[in-house]
Amino acid sequence: xxxxxxxxxxxxxxxxxxxxxxxxxxxxxxxxxxxxxxxxxxxxxxxxxxxxxxxxxxxxxxxxxxxxxxxxxxxxxxxxxxxxxxxxxxxxxxxxxxxxxxxxxxxxxxxxxxxxxxxxxxxxxxxxxxxxxxxxxxxxxxxxxxxxxxxxxxxxxxxxxxxxxxxxxxxxxxxxxxxxxxxxxxxxxxxxxxxxxxxxxxxxxxxxxxx
Amino acid sequence: xxxxxxxxxxxxxxxxxxxxxxxxxxxxxxxxxxxxxxxxxxxxxxxxxxxxxxxxxxxxxxxxxxxxxxxxxxxxxxxxxxxxxxxxxxxxxxxxxxxxxxxxxxxxxxxxxxxxxxxxxxxxxxxxxxxxxxxxxxxxxxxxxxxxxxxxxxxxxxxxxxxxxxxxxxxxxxxxxxxxxxxxxxxxxxxxxxxxxxxxxxxxxxxxxxxxxxxxxxxxxxxxxxxxxxxxxxxxxxxxxxxxxxxxxxxxxxx
Numbered sequence: 001x002x003x004x005x006x007x008x009x010x011x012x013x014x015x016x017x018x019x020x021x022x023x024x025x026x027x028x029x030x031x032x033x034x035x036x037x038x039x040x041x042x043x044x045x046x047x048x049x050x051x052x053x054x055x056x057x058x059x060x061x062x063x064x065x066x067x068x069x070x071x072x073x074x075x076x077x078x079x080x081x082x083x084x085x086x087x088x089x090x091x092x093x094x095x096x097x098x099x100x101x102x103x104x105x106x107x108x109x110x111x112x113x114x115x116x117x118x119x120x121x122x123x124x125x126x127x128x129x130x131x132x133x134x135x136x137x138x139x140x141x142x143x144x145x146x147x148x149x150x151x152x153x154x155x156x157x158x159x160x161x162x163x164x165x166x167x168x169x170x171x172x173x174x175x176x177x178x179x180x181x182x183x184x185x186x187x188x189x190x191x192x193x194x195x196x197x198x199x200x201x202x203x204x205x206x207x208x209x210x211x
Numbered sequence: 212x213x214x215x216x217x218x219x220x221x222x223x224x225x226x227x228x229x230x231x232x233x234x235x236x237x238x239x240x241x242x243x244x245x246x247x248x249x250x251x252x253x254x255x256x257x258x259x260x261x262x263x264x265x266x267x268x269x270x271x272x273x274x275x276x277x278x279x280x281x282x283x284x285x286x287x288x289x290x291x292x293x294x295x296x297x298x299x300x301x302x303x304x305x306x307x308x309x310x311x312x313x314x315x316x317x318x319x320x321x322x323x324x325x326x327x328x329x330x331x332x333x334x335x336x337x338x339x340x341x342x343x344x345x346x347x348x349x350x351x352x353x354x355x356x357x358x359x360x361x362x363x364x365x366x367x368x369x370x371x372x373x374x375x376x377x378x379x380x381x382x383x384x385x386x387x388x389x390x391x392x393x394x395x396x397x398x399x400x401x402x403x404x405x406x407x408x409x410x411x412x413x414x415x416x417x418x419x420x421x422x423x424x425x426x427x428x429x430x431x432x433x434x435x436x437x438x439x440x441x442x443x444x445x446x447x448x449x450x451x452x453x454x455x456x457x458x459x460x461x462x463x464x465x466x
Contacts, residue, residue, distance in 0.1 A: 006360055022439065032357045
């Protein structure tokens with residue numbers, strides 16, 4: 001094999017072999033245009049796998065973010081079930097798998113008034129229910145001896161049963177029997193009959209709800 | 212790290228090492244910076260060569276000095292953070308390369324150098340051999356080759372390429388080289404494609420891919436090399452084409 005010297009540098013020369021390969025070789029006093037029979041080829045480092053490592057790193061980071069999002073962040077914000085609290089004000093609490101309240105909404109006008117200005121973020125469901133009953137008492141929606149209706153929906157049947165049971169015990173413990181609890185039947189006519197209305201506007205709210 | 216460097220006094224070993232590293236990173240990206248680095252550290256390279264040969268490079272060890280310079284360059288290209296200080300790394304690379312070089316040279320140890328005394332009259336063996344070479348013809352050919360290569364280099368420069376760029380982009384695997392040869396054969400069979408390359412300054416990738424059956428990505432990946440090898444088969448580079456006899460068996464004539 002013969003090599004044609006194409007370019008010379010202090011440390012190497014670029015040579016062209018008869019097969020058309022351009023090679024870097026040790027410059028043993030070569031001159032451009034010279035033809036040589038043997039060259040000492042440069043031992044170049046293998047191409048860096050920067051891109052491959054960069055890609056692997058990206059995939060690992062994306063997987064990590066996926067695990068973080070779907071394993072931790074999303075469950076925190078994902079609604080697992082809802083709890084409906086009916087006094088006369090009608091309120092729905094959306095809770096995650098950890099029983100933290102992620103959304104609170106009033107389903108009628110009184111319900112919106114009851115939750116107005118209330119910060120539920122980071123609170124557990126039983127604390128929120130307890131606070132709302134206290135607010136209802138303070139705002140005159142609920143009187144001593146009145147009944148609060150609770151019902152859980154969504155989630156598993158076990159979760160619904162446990163949630164209703166826990167909330168019922170929480171209210172009974174906190175209010176020492178001064179408030180009655182009707183669990184599992186909120187939104188039904190039977191529950192509505194047990195509710196305490198305020199200033200005679202229960203009928204209007206009831207009509208709204210039926211609508 | 213930068214603050215630590217600022218606190219280091221001028222000429223301290225740490226500051227020197229950082230300066231060398233910066234030069235090495237530049238040498239990895241730019242052949243001109245590599246040449247400057249080699250020039251600056253030639254005393255170091257000579258010193259490392261002397262440690263190995265125990266003789267001045269001028270005393271018949273010029274090749275060893277060149278091999279050492281090549282090894283220094285290889286070390287600069289392959290140096291990465293985490294491999295310690297650069298100069299000890301380069302020193303090891305030079306020593307290993309010289310050992311390899313000597314091993315290869317030993318294979319030829321049975322041969323008699325042409326400079327060996329051939330008689331009592333002090334003449335060398337070279338002078339006793341019949342001279343069958345046409346020295347004047349060889350000189351003329353070399354001068355013509357040099358001119359043609361310089362012109363080739365100038366035309367490559369219009370594409371923003373140097374021979375070093377082309378060497379870096381040259382296929383290393385046989386399969387890829389065969390694919391590039393197929394692209395070249397396609398271009399030689401369709402001289403219009405070679406003309407388009409020259410006149411537009413762009414490689415007609417789509418037509419070459421369709422004509423040769425080589426994947427467009429392969430052509431794009433070796434664009435610099437293909438530009439060079441296709442240019443060599445345009446008019447005006449007879450000596451280079453004549454040299455490429457293994458891919459231009461018919462004498463390299465343009466079809």
